[in-house]
Amino acid sequence: MENFLHIAAVWLHVLGIALFVGPQFFLAFAWVPASRRIEDLPTRVAAMRTITTRFGWIGGIGLLLILIGGSYLIADWRDYHNIDGGAFLDYRYGVIFVIKMVLLVVMIMLVGLHMFVVGPSQVDAMEEQARGDDVPPIRLRRLRITSMALSISGLIVTLIIMGFGVSLGAAEYSIQRF
Ligand code: HEM
Numbered sequence: 001m002e003n004f005l006h007i008a009a010v011w012l013h014v015l016g017i018a019l020f021v022g023p024q025f026f027l028a029f030a031w032v033p034a035s036r037r038i039e040d041l042p043t044r045v046a047a048m049r050t051i052t053t054r055f056g057w058i059g060g061i062g063l064l065l066i067l068i069g070g071s072y073l074i075a076d077w078r079d080y081h082n083i084d085g086g087a088f089l090d091y092r093y094g095v096i097f098v099i100k101m102v103l104l105v106v107m108i109m110l111v112g113l114h115m116f117v118v119g120p121s122q123v124d125a126m127e128e129q130a131r132g133d134d135v136p137p138i139r140l141r142r143l144r145i146t147s148m149a150l151s152i153s154g155l156i157v158t159l160i161i162m163g164f165g166v167s168l169g170a171a172e173y174s175i176q177r178f
Contacts, residue, residue: 006080009072010169016065017162023055024155041130048123056115081175093174100164103157110154118147 031051038044074097077083081093088094122143129135168174 002076002079005072006076009069009076011069012065013069013073013165016062016067016069017165019062020059020066021062021155021158021162023058024151024158027051027055028151028155041126045123045126045130048126052115052119052123059111059115081171083175086177090177091174092176092178093168096164096167096174100161100168103161103164107154107157107161110150110157114147114150114154118143118150122147 035044035048038047073080077093083091089098122140125135125140125143129140
């Protein structure tokens with residue numbers, strides 16, 4: 001039963017990662033270049049709103065699954081790896097986990113800033129432009145650069161977190177005392 005629950009939690013964790021990471025690659029490397037080819041601005045803005053809203057839902061559900069699977073895995077780590085004594089941070093496992101959680105906070109801040117502040121301002125500015133309002137090109141450029149910087153740095157931190165996650169899973173490496 002213990003093994004089954006562990007496998008189910010890792011499955012949930014990995015499914016969440018796929019849902020959270022996959023769309024980020026899709027948005028940055030497929031949708032953004034493709035959307036620039038839509039010449040009719042109102043159509044481009046409407047498509048942008050739909051895609052980013054759906055991304056929010058898919059990524060949000062992904063993050064929730066990551067949290068559910070991850071919470072089980074960390075609650076069960078001593079039993080699963082047959083560890084009796086020693087403090088959490090006496091093990092490489094504990095140190096890797098703490099670094100991973102700090103990076104998780106950084107990643108959530110970057111993705112949150114992108115999703116809830118810069119992204120919506122960018123779409124608003126595009127909508128104003130599509131309505132024919134006078135939007136200074138410098139404002140659009142600034143928003144585009146900030147948005148790109150946030151999405152790329154968020155993605156890089158996410159990939160690093162995945163590396164720390166895999167290191168935790170590699171028990172011969174992580175279950176070592178200092
Ligand atoms: C609340 C947040 C999280 C918690 C509590 C958590 C916890 C854990 C734990 C305890 C393990 C190791 C399981 C073991 O001992 O075998 C693990 C593995 C892993 N984690 Fe997380 N994690 C969290 C968030 C994330 C995030 C945000 C990512 C990446 C986007 C991630 C990626 C991974 C990966 C790739 C593995 C390896 C899975 C495997 O064994 O194949 N984790 N996580």
